[in-house]
Amino acid sequence: MTKVALTIAGSDSGGGAGIQADLRTFAFHCVHGVSALTCVTAQNTLGVSAVEAISVAMVIKQIEAILQDFEINAVKTGMLLNGTIIEAVAQQLKQRHLSQLVVDPVMVSRTGAKLLNQQAIDSLKQLLIPQALIVTPNRYEAQLLSEMEINTIEDMKQAANKIYHNLRAKVVLVKGGGMSGSLKGVDVWFDGNEYELLRGTIVDTKNTHGTGCTLSAAIAANLALEKDLYSAVQAAKNYVTTALQHSLNLGAGNGPVGHFFPLLS
């Protein structure tokens, strides 16, 4: 039986991140992707020039339409933009007991654009992250969520521990794409008992647009395919590393990671 994964996220007109990356990732895992769009960004490889929210009523309608008709095997959230959308999404997910939930706490793009209003961070912390099976902050987001600076692996572990205890996500994965030197690409997993370091090959490329979206979508796809959480994260990490190795040199800025590798060999 074909598995179905839901992404609740924003549109990236440049096609590298957001809902476009999520649906592409689901497709390359042979998982049918359904989507609830939260906002539209005017964006390319150089940055975000405009953002417009979808109305909360329409976000809810999309989720309702999907849940009325499909059995959903896993969900990921990406760019949610504001507190009102987060509240509505959190309420929908709670009501429907959608527990295979990956929360990518998207707050800022790699090019530095703010993707979440300041006041929405509290709603994310209080309403959404506690429902997550796994939350996947990057360095910057982990700093905001843990209220500490992150420069070393020890800092990543401490931040993961703080986020786990303060925000009650079941597993925290602090991603290392924003770290420097040999720490780039090392992700820290904390499940309340064990820390695990997930080390990928460091890929020397500027074309990293969409790494975080791709990782969280690949975790959701692998959960939909009935992998256990740790195996899903390992498989997703391998997928992102390969996508970085096949990243696309498009546009004048940070090009997108490449998903076509299964078709290229």
Ligand SMILES: Nc1ncnc2c1ncn2[C@@H]1O[C@H](COP(=O)(O)OP(=O)(O)O)[C@@H](O)[C@H]1O
């Ligand atoms: N240059 C790189 N080489 C190898 N892995 C990377 C590189 N950049 C990012 N990653 C990996 O991509 C995934 C997404 O992380 P990150 O880039 O930190 O997220 P975000 O896009 O949310 O900022 C993580 O598994 C991270 O380790």
Ligand SMILES: Cc1ncc(COP(=O)(O)O)c(N)n1
């Ligand atoms: C619509 C949308 N969602 C998420 C991101 C973050 O992606 P990245 O961290 O790779 O810039 C983005 N730039 N745009």
